[in-house]
Amino acid sequence: MREIMIDIRNLVKKVFIGSPNELQILKNITMTVYKGEFVSIVGASGSGKTTLMNVIGVLDRPTSGEYLLDGKPMQKKSDNELSDIRNKKIGFVFQTFNLIPRNSALKNVELPMLYAGLNRQQRLQKAKELLELVGMLERMYHLPNELSGGEKQRVAISRALANDPAIILADEPTGALDSATGRVVMDLFHKVHETRGTTVVLVTHNHELAEETERIITLKDGSIVDEKTNPNYRTFTMKRGEMNAFH
């Protein structure tokens, strides 16, 4: 039996726009993600993917329903506890990168470790390792606006990995990139997933990319309308393996 990492039951998210009107963005969502799984979430724009990711990443609290992260209920956690969980257990990757513009690539990667209370030495060493992992070590002193989109996203991925999170939450990480660059970024997620065993939840509009993951969850108007285990996943990883061996 695989251990469960994300366990969501009957989750509802409403937003209130004026007192009589309430908008139900997520409707009775029940889903499970196993430890070390690579899952993708697809769906039309406005279907609630980002909202769901925010709940999974404990940035947002659901209106009702249960959420257990790594077996622990999240409902009663204080804001500070949720901050610490985001810091240590979760790595966010955004479509628009969201690097801190005034900070170098290195400082950006150090940031989550700073919040975790690591000392300078530890931060520096880890940040360099992570930048090397994504092939951005030579650019570590560059500011975000000196980097291309793909390079920014690689820095953002190493930042997401800073505190060795159990989960990577990537919301359309290739959405702002061309397909070749998107490929490089996608390969990085595979690399992280395979070498570190990190659970990855990927939101994407790109069906080809979704086809590379173990399971595809489809959202429509705030509900899960389809969920299928990807039969091509094994062959895909084998293909990657062959490719790596070939190179």
Next chain:
Amino acid sequence: MLFIENIVLALSALQVNKMRAFLTMTGIVIGIASVIAIVCIGNSLTASITTTMESMGANTIIVSIRERGGNEFDGGPRMPGISAATPEESDLLTDEDLETFIARFSDRIETISLSHGVGSGKAQEGRLYANVSVTGVNAGYAKANNLELLAGRFIAAKDIKGVKKVAVVSDRLINNIFSAGTDPLGREVKIYSDRIETYTIVGVYKYEASAFAPSSASEKDTLTHFYIPISLAKQDAVMKNYQVFTVITKTGVDAALFTREIEEYFAKVYENNAKWEAGVMNMESAISNMTSMLGTVSIAVAVIAAISLLVGGIGVMNIMLVSVTERTREIGTRKALGARSSYIKAQFIVEAVIICVIGGVIGIVLGLLLGALGANLLGFPATASPAVIAISVSVTILIGIFFGYYPANKAAKLDPIEALRYE
């Protein structure tokens, strides 16, 4: 550790928009600079004046002939020479007037002090020299000015009566023009001014730098008083009579009460003089007048500074609010990466404090320069007050915390979802 990171972060944030940060600081700069400058000038003024006045002592009463209807504060004397009009010889006090006055109050007057500045010159002895200010004095002068006699005697009544060419000189002068070990008493010294005069030294007093004659010059060039009999000094003076003299009361005399009596006495003497009158002032009351005046000025400046700091603080708050809005997305990102609200709050407060402290430091430097300049123009040595500098720095920190708190709290309370959605 987070604190230091916060400071680095704040500095980098300020660097992005240097001009804006600088403009934001101006209110703080002006507020702090004005406080420091005024305190600096006030301190030098108070220090100088009180030491001078205290050296004169509380048992000193100054009588000066001044124009009627002047607007001098609280009956203080005009400094001779400030008065626009020049008195006639007949408006001033003669030797006889003084003698009558002393005789009238002989039970309470210890002595009176008279002086008359002749001008400056050079005492020369071979290639050696000393700068002097030749001053005619009477016997009471030494007591009124607390002169400490090191050798010989002071100018005495017989020197004045005989118009003797004798002098009492400073130890500085002795050191400057005589070789060590020389007994100066009885030696002659030549004074070069517009002409050459020779005097016999009868006494040596201990030189002390005073507020009104700061010893900014080197020891060799210090200007010291060269006392000669007043009768000798008055020989070439335009006015033979006296405009100012100082009364030293006997111990145990109530100076304030006696001042009033002297006032009444001279009011009678000048009863028929339409233009001139005698102003009588006691040192004690003068000091308290001066202190209270400085106090008033200080309060006025403190109010101006407080307003300026308030405006400056509001400016800082305004710019921090702008900054929070500009960096909404960044704040959202930081929260997503695990920053606690308290950390975001600290980040923005530190940034506000840094703006204020940089402004404060610029203000302190500017204030010290202005203060030194002001004190210099007034002719006093500038005294900086470390306490006021420390207080200024603390005040700027407090302003930063106070006015940075609201924007920082706003930043800390931002909903991360909203912040990340922010375009």
